[in-house]
Amino acid sequence: MMEDIFEIRWHGRGGQGVVTAAKMLALAAVMEGKYGVAQPFFGAERRGAPVMAFNRISNKKIRIKSRVYNPDLVAVVDKTLFGIVNVLQGLKEGGTVVINTPDIENLEFSGYTIWYLDATGIALDLGLKVAGIPLVNMPMLGAVSRASGIVSLDSVKEAVKDQIRQMVDKNIEAVERGWENVKIYRGERDG
Secondary structure, three states, X not given: OOOOOEEEEEEEEOOOOHHHHHHHHXXXXXXXXXEEEEEEEEOOOOOOOEEEXXXXXXXXXXXXXXXXXXXXXXXXXXXXXXXXXXOOOOOOOXXXXXXXXXXXXXXXXXXXXEEEEOHHHHHHHHOOEEOOEEXXXXXXXXXHHHHHOOOOHHHHHHHHHHHOOOOHHHHHHHXXXXXXXXXXXXXXXXX
Protein backbone atom coordinates (compact mmCIF):
# COMPACT_ATOMS: atom_id res chain seq x y z
CA MET A 1 0.00 0.00 0.00
CA MET A 2 1.40 3.38 -0.91
CA GLU A 3 1.86 5.83 1.98
CA ASP A 4 2.41 9.10 0.16
CA ILE A 5 1.35 10.61 -3.10
CA PHE A 6 2.92 9.02 -6.19
CA GLU A 7 3.55 11.74 -8.77
CA ILE A 8 4.00 11.37 -12.52
CA ARG A 9 4.90 13.94 -15.14
CA TRP A 10 4.10 13.09 -18.77
CA HIS A 11 6.02 14.79 -21.63
CA GLY A 12 4.78 14.59 -25.18
CA ARG A 13 3.58 16.61 -28.13
CA GLY A 14 0.13 17.90 -28.92
CA GLY A 15 -1.85 15.18 -30.68
CA GLN A 16 -0.06 12.20 -29.09
CA GLY A 17 -2.71 11.67 -26.41
CA VAL A 18 -0.66 12.59 -23.33
CA VAL A 19 -3.61 14.23 -21.55
CA THR A 20 -5.87 11.26 -22.31
CA ALA A 21 -3.29 8.81 -20.95
CA ALA A 22 -3.03 10.78 -17.70
CA LYS A 23 -6.82 10.79 -17.37
CA MET A 24 -7.00 7.03 -17.95
CA LEU A 25 -4.35 6.39 -15.30
CA ALA A 26 -6.20 8.53 -12.74
CA LEU A 27 -9.47 6.74 -13.53
CA ALA A 28 -7.80 3.32 -13.16
CA ALA A 29 -6.57 4.37 -9.70
CA VAL A 30 -10.05 5.52 -8.69
CA MET A 31 -11.49 2.21 -9.91
CA GLU A 32 -9.12 0.50 -7.45
CA GLY A 33 -10.39 2.61 -4.56
CA LYS A 34 -7.47 5.03 -4.58
CA TYR A 35 -7.47 8.75 -5.14
CA GLY A 36 -6.24 9.86 -8.54
CA VAL A 37 -6.02 13.17 -10.32
CA ALA A 38 -4.85 14.17 -13.78
CA GLN A 39 -3.99 17.68 -14.84
CA PRO A 40 -3.00 18.92 -18.30
CA PHE A 41 -0.56 21.73 -19.00
CA PHE A 42 -0.48 23.35 -22.40
CA GLY A 43 1.93 25.91 -23.73
CA ALA A 44 1.20 26.80 -27.34
CA GLU A 45 -1.95 24.79 -27.97
CA ARG A 46 -1.23 23.23 -31.31
CA ARG A 47 -0.56 19.81 -32.71
CA GLY A 48 3.11 18.92 -32.38
CA ALA A 49 3.94 21.49 -29.68
CA PRO A 50 5.42 20.20 -26.40
CA VAL A 51 2.76 19.43 -23.79
CA MET A 52 2.78 18.02 -20.28
CA ALA A 53 0.26 16.27 -18.12
CA PHE A 54 0.49 15.30 -14.47
CA ASN A 55 -0.83 12.53 -12.24
CA ARG A 56 -1.06 12.21 -8.52
CA ILE A 57 -2.14 8.85 -7.08
CA SER A 58 -2.62 8.18 -3.38
CA ASN A 59 -4.53 6.22 -0.77
CA LYS A 60 -5.44 9.54 0.87
CA LYS A 61 -7.29 12.58 -0.44
CA ILE A 62 -5.18 14.69 -2.75
CA ARG A 63 -5.43 18.39 -2.06
CA ILE A 64 -2.47 19.61 -4.14
CA LYS A 65 -3.58 21.26 -7.39
CA SER A 66 -0.26 22.53 -8.77
CA ARG A 67 1.94 21.05 -11.46
CA VAL A 68 4.19 18.15 -10.49
CA TYR A 69 7.67 19.53 -9.93
CA ASN A 70 9.39 16.54 -8.29
CA PRO A 71 7.90 13.43 -9.89
CA ASP A 72 8.54 9.85 -8.90
CA LEU A 73 8.18 8.88 -12.56
CA VAL A 74 8.61 10.73 -15.85
CA ALA A 75 6.94 9.39 -19.00
CA VAL A 76 8.60 10.58 -22.22
CA VAL A 77 6.14 9.95 -25.02
CA ASP A 78 8.36 11.60 -27.67
CA LYS A 79 12.11 11.17 -27.21
CA THR A 80 12.88 14.17 -29.46
CA LEU A 81 11.86 16.28 -26.47
CA PHE A 82 15.18 15.40 -24.79
CA GLY A 83 16.85 18.08 -26.94
CA ILE A 84 14.12 20.68 -26.32
CA VAL A 85 12.83 20.22 -22.77
CA ASN A 86 14.65 19.14 -19.61
CA VAL A 87 12.35 16.18 -19.09
CA LEU A 88 14.36 14.91 -16.13
CA GLN A 89 14.19 18.21 -14.23
CA GLY A 90 13.13 17.63 -10.64
CA LEU A 91 12.88 13.83 -11.01
CA LYS A 92 13.45 12.34 -7.58
CA GLU A 93 16.74 10.57 -6.99
CA GLY A 94 16.23 6.92 -7.84
CA GLY A 95 13.11 7.85 -9.82
CA THR A 96 11.77 6.06 -12.89
CA VAL A 97 11.80 7.12 -16.54
CA VAL A 98 9.60 5.42 -19.16
CA ILE A 99 10.58 6.29 -22.74
CA ASN A 100 8.95 5.67 -26.10
CA THR A 101 11.94 4.36 -28.03
CA PRO A 102 12.83 1.01 -29.61
CA ASP A 103 16.20 1.16 -27.82
CA ILE A 104 17.97 3.66 -25.63
CA GLU A 105 20.94 4.23 -27.93
CA ASN A 106 22.45 7.69 -27.45
CA LEU A 107 20.47 8.30 -24.26
CA GLU A 108 22.53 8.23 -21.09
CA PHE A 109 21.12 8.16 -17.58
CA SER A 110 22.51 7.60 -14.16
CA GLY A 111 20.69 7.35 -10.88
CA TYR A 112 17.33 6.43 -12.43
CA THR A 113 15.45 3.26 -13.30
CA ILE A 114 14.86 3.28 -17.06
CA TRP A 115 12.04 1.46 -18.86
CA TYR A 116 11.57 1.68 -22.63
CA LEU A 117 9.33 0.40 -25.39
CA ASP A 118 8.53 1.03 -29.03
CA ALA A 119 5.11 2.60 -28.44
CA THR A 120 5.21 4.15 -31.91
CA GLY A 121 5.67 0.72 -33.51
CA ILE A 122 2.77 -0.69 -31.48
CA ALA A 123 0.47 2.19 -32.48
CA LEU A 124 1.39 1.89 -36.15
CA ASP A 125 0.97 -1.89 -36.11
CA LEU A 126 -2.55 -1.47 -34.71
CA GLY A 127 -3.45 1.40 -37.05
CA LEU A 128 -3.88 3.88 -34.20
CA LYS A 129 -3.28 7.24 -35.92
CA VAL A 130 -4.95 10.63 -36.06
CA ALA A 131 -4.03 13.08 -38.83
CA GLY A 132 -1.08 10.83 -39.64
CA ILE A 133 0.31 10.97 -36.08
CA PRO A 134 0.68 7.63 -34.27
CA LEU A 135 -1.38 7.58 -31.06
CA VAL A 136 1.26 6.29 -28.69
CA ASN A 137 -0.65 7.12 -25.52
CA MET A 138 -2.24 3.71 -24.95
CA PRO A 139 0.98 1.67 -25.25
CA MET A 140 2.67 4.25 -23.01
CA LEU A 141 -0.21 4.00 -20.53
CA GLY A 142 0.35 0.24 -20.30
CA ALA A 143 4.10 0.72 -19.90
CA VAL A 144 3.78 3.42 -17.23
CA SER A 145 1.26 1.32 -15.32
CA ARG A 146 3.61 -1.65 -15.27
CA ALA A 147 6.76 0.34 -14.50
CA SER A 148 5.12 2.25 -11.65
CA GLY A 149 3.18 -0.65 -10.15
CA ILE A 150 0.50 1.78 -8.93
CA VAL A 151 -2.44 0.26 -10.84
CA SER A 152 -3.23 -3.12 -12.33
CA LEU A 153 -3.50 -3.90 -16.02
CA ASP A 154 -7.14 -4.91 -15.51
CA SER A 155 -8.00 -1.51 -14.01
CA VAL A 156 -6.33 0.31 -16.89
CA LYS A 157 -8.26 -1.78 -19.41
CA GLU A 158 -11.52 -1.03 -17.56
CA ALA A 159 -10.72 2.71 -17.62
CA VAL A 160 -10.15 2.52 -21.37
CA LYS A 161 -13.44 0.65 -21.89
CA ASP A 162 -15.21 3.29 -19.80
CA GLN A 163 -13.80 6.34 -21.60
CA ILE A 164 -12.73 5.50 -25.15
CA ARG A 165 -15.49 5.48 -27.76
CA GLN A 166 -13.67 4.50 -30.97
CA MET A 167 -11.51 1.48 -31.74
CA VAL A 168 -11.91 0.28 -28.15
CA ASP A 169 -10.52 -3.21 -28.79
CA LYS A 170 -7.41 -1.84 -30.54
CA ASN A 171 -6.80 0.67 -27.75
CA ILE A 172 -7.08 -2.10 -25.15
CA GLU A 173 -4.68 -4.23 -27.17
CA ALA A 174 -2.28 -1.27 -27.32
CA VAL A 175 -2.39 -0.99 -23.51
CA GLU A 176 -1.75 -4.74 -23.19
CA ARG A 177 1.16 -4.62 -25.64
CA GLY A 178 2.63 -1.64 -23.80
CA TRP A 179 2.42 -3.54 -20.50
CA GLU A 180 3.90 -6.71 -21.99
CA ASN A 181 6.63 -5.16 -24.16
CA VAL A 182 8.11 -2.49 -21.90
CA LYS A 183 11.67 -3.46 -20.95
CA ILE A 184 13.80 -2.36 -18.07
CA TYR A 185 17.25 -1.11 -19.06
CA ARG A 186 19.97 -3.02 -17.25
CA GLY A 187 23.03 -1.40 -18.77
CA GLU A 188 23.29 -3.46 -21.94
CA ARG A 189 22.38 -2.28 -25.40
CA ASP A 190 19.87 -4.20 -27.48
CA GLY A 191 21.12 -6.26 -30.37
